[in-house]
Amino acid sequence: MGQEMPSLKMRIKFPSIPALGAYLALTSLFAAAWFLNPGHTHSSFALMNPVKAVADQVAKPIYTSRFASSGLVDFVHSSAVTALPDGSLMTVWFAGSREGAADVQVRSARFDVKTGEWGSEQVLATRDSTQQGTQRYIRKLGNPVIALAPDNRLWLFYVSVSMGGWAGSAVNVMVSDDFGGSWSAPRQLITSPFLNISTLVRSAPVFHADGSIGLPVYHEFLGKFAEYLYLSADGKVIDKYRISHGMNSLQPTVVPLDGQRGIALLRYAGNTHHRVLATRTEDAGQTWSEPYPLNPSNPNSSLAAVATPEHGLLVALNDLQEGRFKLSLYGTDAKMVDWRSLSDLDKSPDPEGDPISPQVYKEIMGHEFRGSSGALRQPLEAQFLNNLDTRVCTVRGCEFEYEYPYFIRSPDGMYHLVYSWNNTFIKHVTFNEAWLSERLK
């Protein structure tokens, strides 16, 4: 038959000395890896000490609006803002000839609390600076977010794309130890095993008690879903948690309610109900409940929320089925059952958002410019109107777009909201508790 019959007598064959050595070396290697990687401990949310004193002292309601950006030509979008210890603010956004263009830059401006004006624009990141920092080819830049950590390090996260569209995005990080005076070179966060693509930022980072950073992100490659990236205090990705799954949610805005509990509101990107989605965590962002629709509508647009001292939420959103021609401010309780409209922050003169004639559009834009440009930019009105960007105008007429809100509450108790104003300016709205109380009456 050509085959040997197996021996009935069992013979134990011991491995050779080199083989035993190899077994030992391999076991030691994996044992070392096991001991050196004990896993991280997840910290509770760090809650900002509510400084109600200032707010209570200010009996007078305050509500102001002004433009944070000053360029008159570029497409501007996706702003974020943070409060600095000296009472000033820093806002960032992206600007360029159009969204997705190679000339898009991440820019910033600083709000001088003494003059009450936003200063000149500074360029924080370009395609070239990102290429040099990350040593990767960069096609375009996208959404930036900025936040001051409890240890007073200023963090900037922004999106870049090396290949394809926004689904091919990666997140870059820069950090400043002197409140934005100087910045580290950008580096890329490793967030995905598949070519490190499909991770985008949009909403405010959340800090944890031990200094670790919770970064709400979202994917839009094979699925459209939200995640909570967990970064160490020095900005290394050490874990991540699914906030949602499937194909219908983007851009989570995470609001801690206490050390363990938090809410994430999500942009609805599906085709069924067009409503804001919400999900909750009871363990500081590690697990999230199944997302469920809330009362306000959401036309697949970004929204922002912030907690109030009364354990409720303030939410800025486009409460519309379609379009982004009205940006509204709502207040709701922690259960998100009772929603109250507090103010329309900006809206088209047409209640349905229908296009208006270029002449009327120009008049309204002039009026709005005077209302929000601030003293420094008032002389630019004629230039602004002469070069009025007609990107929102078609043969049907001109349409208004007020979108991509970003919300914070600064340590002095003031609320700050920045958003895209017709993709022409970044608008900053600020108000205090007294104004809010008045609206809630």
Add this chain to the structure above:
Amino acid sequence: MISLWQAHVSFAMITFLLLPAFGLNRALRIAVLFALLAVSFIPVDGLSLATYLRSHIDDLAITSMVLMAWGCLRRLGVLPPAQQSKTWVLILFAVLALVLYPATMGLSDLDPYRFGFNPRPMLIFFALLTLGLFYLRNLLAVVMLASATLAFVAGIKPSQNYWDYLIDPLLGLYCFASLLMLVMHWMYGLLIKRHRSPPNRPA
């Protein structure tokens, strides 16, 4: 910056393995490999060629680097062929790719990539797997997994995730394509064998 060195070495090995041998002797092939390494440093618009490649394929896993090094050494005639070992390597990493990528990119509620951030259970699994593969004397797979784990311990990649040392999409794609070729080759052989064998006749 280790990732950049890795990018240059990856560029040299990938292009070397893609290029035909041109009937060159071993010394010339080694020279070609080093020439390709030099080419990887050529700058275009401020970035090296290796950087452009890295921008599209990302930093490769350590297992890929080992497999490519093994391929290069085979091409240079330093190592003998190891067809059986390689087939198991292909199956192993194809399965890993299938477990990791679809689920991580959103096609499942479970995110297996997370396991790589707290990797103790994964380390136990891969330790047992590596010891088992060593028992079967699949040295290629053992060296790949052991090198990846050693690199993870040393933290030579910017990622904190064990998965990023174990597998990358290029390796997964290569394993799937190679397995497909093997299956097609096997089926073709089977068909030829049946065609050539005389038909059974009734007694």
